[in-house]
Amino acid sequence: MSTSQTPIIQTVGACQEYKLPRTSLFGQRPVLHALKEVDFYAMEGESVGIVGESGAGKSTLTRILVGMEKPTAGSFKFKDRDVWSSDEEFKLEFRRSVQMVLQNPRSSFDPRMTIAQSLLQPLKGLKIGGDHQARIRQVLDQVGLGKDSLKKYPYEFSGGQLQRVAIARALIPDPKILIADEPVSALDVSIQAQVLNLLNDLVKDLNLTLILITHDLSVVSYVTSRVAIxxxxxxxxTGSPKSLFQNPQSAIAKSFVDSVLTVGKGIEGESLFENV
Ligand SMILES: Nc1ncnc2c1ncn2[C@@H]1O[C@H](COP(=O)(O)OP(=O)(O)OP(=O)(O)O)[C@@H](O)[C@H]1O
Ligand SMILES: [Mg+2]
Incomplete structure (x- = not known):
């Protein structure tokens, strides 16, 4: 198979079980099945969305996709190679290639570090050579921030600007895949579109694969071309956002879409999700 037909990242039959605290003195520890045989993939350059209710397992799947957790069953592959059984060299390539943007930029930066220090960390941690200062200036430019940001501390930025810095930090190791877990839900509505436009532009310009996790159907419709519920x-x-949200096939998907659309109705009774 040529690489263009092979997913760049993929889970096959991935399960994740968490052992919960014992409920009685002599009983077994109960097990929570957070992921049940999940087949998920993204092709190179594709933007894929994952939507679902709270507790559906979206973040658990994300933790598997960034290599933070090993699935209790099934496999996890990057570039068609099983990540957990690969050698250290491939693991380092994987760790450079898959980067994450989290929901809340305030809690994802060390408040005592300047932006320059925060952006230097991944370059050192991932053993990336070359001119570090030039690379830092380049990524700041790519997210629309000037080099005056370098001496600043996180508290000196607005939420939207700090999320740009978080995106810059994710771009530093020149990744192939960006995984964004609710990247705009902590931001003011007025700046959500700016950050989504930035993500869209970066995906095109840098030929990134984007995996976007969100509760918000309008966000996922705006950014991705394929969505998994x-x-x-x-x-x-799984399908295109339009077909999936307008015409879900299974009763369980329909029930999810209906519940989100009901919550999303504006006070006038009009849907807030016009572009769905
Ligand atoms: N480390 C853990 N130990 C025990 N249970 C966990 C752990 N992590 C997640 N869970 C449980 O697994 C299930 C899936 O959680 P997950 O955080 O993946 O959901 P989610 O879809 O991301 O939800 P949200 O939209 O609220 O972020 C939940 O029932 C959660 O309580
Ligand atoms: Mg989550």
Whole structure:
């Protein structure tokens, strides 16, 4: 198979079980099945969304996709190689290639470090050579920030600007895949579109693969071309945002879409999700 037909990242039958605290003195520890045989993939250059209710397993899947957790069953592959059984050299390539943007930029930066120090960390941690200062200036430019940001501390930025810095930090190791877990839900509505436009532009300009996790169907429709709906630890349906949200096939997907659209109705009774 040529690389263009092979997913760049993929889980096959991935399960994740968490042992919960014992409920009685002599009983077994109960097990929570957070992921149940999940087949998920993204092709190189593709933007894929994952939507689902709270507790559906989206962040758990994300932790598997960035290599933070090993699935309790099934496999996890990057470039068609099993990540957990690969050698250290491939693991380092994987860790450079898959980067994450989290929901809340305030809690993802060390408040005592300047932006320059925060951006230097991944270059050192991932053993990346070359001119570090030039690379830092380049990524700041790519996210629309000037080099005057370098001496500043996180508290000196607005939420939207700090999320740009978080995106810059993710871009530093020149990744192939960006995984964004609710990247705009902590931001003011007025700046959400700016950050989403930035992500869209970066995906095109740098030929990135984007995996976007969100509760918000309008966000996922705006940014991605294929979406997976997760319910109770499983992917229940996948398709283009338009077909999936207007015409879900399974009853379980329809019930999810209906519940989100009901919550999303504006006070006038009009849907807030006009572009769905
Ligand atoms: N480390 C853990 N130990 C025990 N249970 C966990 C752990 N991490 C997640 N869970 C449970 O696994 C299930 C899936 O959680 P997960 O955080 O993946 O959901 P989510 O879809 O990201 O939800 P949200 O939209 O609220 O972020 C939940 O029932 C959660 O309580
Ligand atoms: Mg989550």
């Amino acid at each position: 997760m319910v109770d630890g499983k992917i229940v349906e």
